[in-house]
Amino acid sequence: MTSEIGPVYFLLVDDLEENLLSLEGLLRRDGLVLLKARSGPEALELLLQYDVALAILDVQMPEMDGYELAELMRGTERTRRTPIMFLTAGAADRQRRFRGYEAGAVDFLNKPIEPDILRSKASVFFELYQQRHQIAAQRDELKSYAAALMEADRRKDEFLATLAHELRNPLAPIRNGLDILRTSPTASNAAEIRDIMDRQLSHLVRLVDDLLDVSRVSQGKIELRKARIALSEVVKTAVDSSNPLIIAGRHELKLDMPDAPVWLDADLMRLSQVVSNLLNNSAKYTPEGGTILLSTRLEGNEAVVTVSDNGVGIPSDMVPRVFDLFTQVRDNLDRSRGGLGIGLALVKQLVEMHDGSITAESAGPGKGSAFRLRLPVMEFAPAAPDVTEPDSRQSPRKAALKVLIVDDNVDVAQTIGWMMETIGHDYRMVHEGKLAVQTAHEYRPDAILLDIGMPGMDGYAVCRALREQPLFDDTVIIAQTGWGQIQASAAPGESGFNHHLVKPVAMDRLEELLADIASARGKSRAAN
Numbered sequence: 001m002t003s004e005i006g007p008v009y010f011l012l013v014d015d016l017e018e019n020l021l022s023l024e025g026l027l028r029r030d031g032l033v034l035l036k037a038r039s040g041p042e043a044l045e046l047l048l049q050y051d052v053a054l055a056i057l058d059v060q061m062p063e064m065d066g067y068e069l070a071e072l073m074r075g076t077e078r079t080r081r082t083p084i085m086f087l088t089a090g091a092a093d094r095q096r097r098f099r100g101y102e103a104g105a106v107d108f109l110n111k112p113i114e115p116d117i118l119r120s121k122a123s124v125f126f127e128l129y130q131q132r133h134q135i136a137a138q139r140d141e142l143k144s145y146a147a148a149l150m151e152a153d154r155r156k157d158e159f160l161a162t163l164a165h166e167l168r169n170p171l172a173p174i175r176n177g178l179d180i181l182r183t184s185p186t187a188s189n190a191a192e193i194r195d196i197m198d199r200q201l202s203h204l205v206r207l208v209d210d211l212l213d214v215s216r217v218s219q220g221k222i223e224l225r226k227a228r229i230a231l232s233e234v235v236k237t238a239v240d241s242s243n244p245l246i247i248a249g250r251h252e253l254k255l256d257m258p259d260a261p262v263w264l265d266a267d268l269m270r271l272s273q274v275v276s277n278l279l280n281n282s283a284k285y286t287p288e289g290g291t292i293l294l295s296t297r298l299e300g301n302e303a304v305v306t307v308s309d310n311g312v313g314i315p316s317d318m319v320p321r322v323f324d325l326f327t328q329v330r331d332n333l334d335r336s337r338g339g340l341g342i343g344l345a346l347v348k349q350l351v352e353m354h355d356g357s358i359t360a361e362s363a364g365p366g367k368g369s370a371f372r373l374r375l376p377v378m379e380f381a382p383a384a385p386d387v388t389e390p391d392s393r394q395s396p397r398k399a400a401l402k403v404l405i406v407d408d409n410v411d412v413a414q415t416i417g418w419m420m421e422t423i424g425h426d427y428r429m430v431h432e433g434k435l436a437v438q439t440a441h442e443y444r445p446d447a448i449l450l451d452i453g454m455p456g457m458d459g460y461a462v463c464r465a466l467r468e469q470p471l472f473d474d475t476v477i478i479a480q481t482g483w484g485q486i487q488a489s490a491a492p493g494e495s496g497f498n499h500h501l502v503k504p505v506a507m508d509r510l511e512e513l514l515a516d517i518a519s520a521r522g523k524s525r526a527a528n
Contacts, residue, residue, distance in 0.1 A: 005031075005130050005133055005134060005137075006133075007031055007032065007033045008031055008032050008033070008053045008126050008129050008130060009032075009033050009034075009035055009050045009051065009052050009053060010027065010032060010033070010034050010035065010052065010053060010054045010055075010056065010122065010125075010126075011035045011037065011043060011046060011047065011050075011052045011054070011055040011056065012024065012027075012034055012035065012036050012037070012056050013036075013037045013038075013039075013040070013042075013043045013055065013056065013057045013058060013061070013066070013069065014038065014058040014061070014087070015038050015039065015058065015061045015062060016038075016058075017038065019058065020036045020038070023056065023118075024036065026113070026115050026118055026119060027118070027119065027122055029126075031126075031130075032126060035050060035052070039061065039062075039063055039064065040061065040063060040064030040065075040068065040069040040072070041063070041064065043055075043057075043069055044069070044072065047073065047076075047078070047079050047082075048078070052079070052082050053082075053083070053125050053126060053128075053129035054082070054083050054084075054085060054122060054125040054126075054129075055070075055073070055082055055083070055084045055085070056084075056085045056087060056122075057069055057070060057084060057085070057086055057087065058086075058087050058088075059086050059087065059088040059096075059100075060088065060089065066086055066087075066100075067099055067100060067103050070084050070086075070100070070103035070104050070105065071103050071104075073104065074103060074104045080104075082104075083106045083125055084103070084104050084105045084106060085105065085106060085107045085108075085109065085121070085122075086100050086105050086107070086108050086109070087109050087110075087111060087113065088108065088109075088110060088111065089110070089111040107121060109121075155325075167204065167207065170200035170201065170203045170204040170207075171200075171204070173196050173197065173200045174197050174200050174201060174204075177193045177194070177196060177197040178197075180193055181193060181194075201504075205504060210342050210343060210346060211342065224266070224267040224270060224353055224354070225267050225269075226265050226266055226267055227265070227266075227267075227268065228263060228264075228265060228378060229263070229264055229266055229268045229271075230261050230262065230263060230264075231257075231261070231262040231263070231264055231296055231303050231305070232257060232261060232262070232296075233268065234264070234266070234268060234271045234272050234275060235255070235257065235275060235294065235296060235305075237268065237272035237276075238272045238273075238274075238275035238276040238279060239253070239255075239276075239279070239294070241272065241276040242276045242279035242280050242283065245279075245280055245283040245284070246279065246283045246292065248283075249283045249284075249286065249288055249289075249290070250288050250289050251282075251283055251286060251288075251289065251290045251291065251292050252289075252290070252291045252292070253279075253292050253293075253294065254291065254292070254293045254294070255294050255295075256293065256294070256295035256296070256297075257295070257296045258296065258297060258298060260298075262296065262298055262303050262377055263377060263378040264303060264354075264375055264376075264377060264378060265376075265378050266354055266375065267354070270350050270353075270354075271350070271354065271375075273350065274347050274350050274351060274373065275294075275305060275307070275373075277343045277344070277346070277347050278307040278347065278371050278373075279292065279294065279307060280343075281307075281343065281344070281371075282307055282308075282309035282311060282369075285309070285311045285312050285369075286309045286310065286311030286312070286368075287311065287312070290309060290310050290311055291309065291310050292307070292308070292309045293306070293307070293308045293309070294306070294307050295308075298377065299374075301376060301377055301379075302374045302375065302376060302377060303374070303375045303376075303377050304372065304373070304374055305372075305373040305374075305375070306370055306371070306372045306373070307370070307371050307373075308368065308369065308370035308371075309368050309369060309370075310368040311368050311369060312365065312366060313362045313363065313364055313365045313366050313367045313368050313369055314360065314362035314364075314365075314369050315362075315364065315365055316362075316364060319360050319361070319362055322344050322360050323344050323345055323347070323348040323358070323360070324345060325342060325345040344360075351373060351375070354375055354376075355375075355376055356373060356374050356375040356376065357373075357374050358371060358372065358373045358374070359371070359372050360372075399518050399521070399522060400424055400425050400426055400518075401425045401426070401445075401446040401447055401514055401517065401518055401521075402425070402426050402427075402428075402443060402444065402445045402446050402447075403420050403425050403426065403427045403428075403445055403446065403447050403448070403449060403514070404427070404428055404430070404436065404439060404440055404443055404445035404447070404448045404449070405417055405420070405427055405428065405429045405430075405449045406429075406430050406431075406433070406436040406448060406449065406450045406451055406454075406459070406462065407429075407431065407449075407451040407454070407480070408431050408432060408451060408454045408455060409431075409451070410431060412451075412503070413429045413431060414429065416449060416505075416510075417429055419507050419510060422507070423507070423510070423511045423514065425514060428443050428445075432454065432455075432456060432457070433454055433456055433457025433458065433459070433461060433462045434456070434457050436448075436450070436457075436462050437462060437465050437466060440466060440472065440475075441471070444471075445475060446475065446476065446517065446518075446521065447475070447476040447477075447478060447514065447517055448466070448475060448476070448477045448478065449478050449480055449501075450462060450463060450477055450478065450479055450480065450497075451480050451481070452479055452480065452481040453481060459479060459480075459481075460495065460496075463477055463479075463495065463496040463497060464496055466496075467496040476498045476499070476517050477496060477497050477498055478497065478498065478499045478500070478501060478513070479495075479497040479499070479500045479501065480501050480502075480503055480505065481500070481501075481502060481503065499513060501513075
């Protein structure tokens, strides 16, 4: 905690110019500004302009002597605590000294002055002044930090309250649906109940994913997988993702896009996430039947994406803060429909990772809002991809795989096992690392679903133990984790895993992955 200290001011008052010059020569040093006055009134004018660390006053002056000047200084709030040092050429008797100290003097020096004594005493006040101002600056900084901490604490409390609310919202219909299906498994509306539960679970997963994404971006743990992509592809992916929310709100979505393609060097998934988040916000904060406009255009070497609406708008004092973490517009909390105040913070971070910028605009409450995203474009369009002839041979029939499920959570392992049965694969379950290695030797699985965060021998250790043995060279090992970020996920082969999945794993995703593995094995066997 440092604060730069400005110059220190001393006031020298003497009716004789040569005395002032002499004092100036004795006291000159770096960081010290010497103010000179040849009369009391002139000194008072300087005191109104400058904060003086020390006033050195000659006692004997015409019009207003040093005592009178000192008494006026003591009568003014601005200068009542300014240290005063008197210089006198005459003998200072006890009565005169008492008057001087009564007027606020801290010292008396007789002329002719001993240079070393004057410099030594003046240095004390020079350093005291600097220390006092440094302490005051530190006090102000501490007050600022304390206010910032109080604000952060307030926002944290608001966030935790909102988090509890938003997590309970989707959990309630899931809990209710389970109770209904337990009581009436063949109820006429069972399919509708399952759809509701699935929809609410997907919403719950998105909330958790947003939390994890913000944490990972803030810690620099997200790496963009950039490629040459068309801006239109980003828009299409985002619109497909946000359409259910837009349709639910009965909004009209208008697209305004240029005919010529605009090419970006970007991560399609993350950039689509940015635009989808903006569309979702417009859908949530626009009254039913509103209008949302998504426009893209090329401005110089930048692509500009604007998402605007005729929704509830943003108060002017909140516009600069909408991208702050855990910030929500208070007037709009009832329209949140599942917001934690982290979406726009994540958007800003992802945009900046793409070397872009984003701004928010609103004319005020009830007047809608607009978010404008700017991204650098590529200078050249990508070359057309090579077109290869499709394989005319018949695809091999999907075969059942032997899958070893390794997870210390028994419920997780069992439900994945049931998914294997439903998909059509054989499986075995184990719940600890050492037993997993042993069972793998006995069972000889085609694929292993391996939890990372197990106690004792974790997933990484199990994977290393298996990869050290030639028997498992062709075994597909799939990492599963609830942490949302897997070490070496950018290069799976380095950790020994072939694939990485984040819990909860959707059944269709698991079915697709296992189908690819079965297909690859079938082609390999056919080739041999």
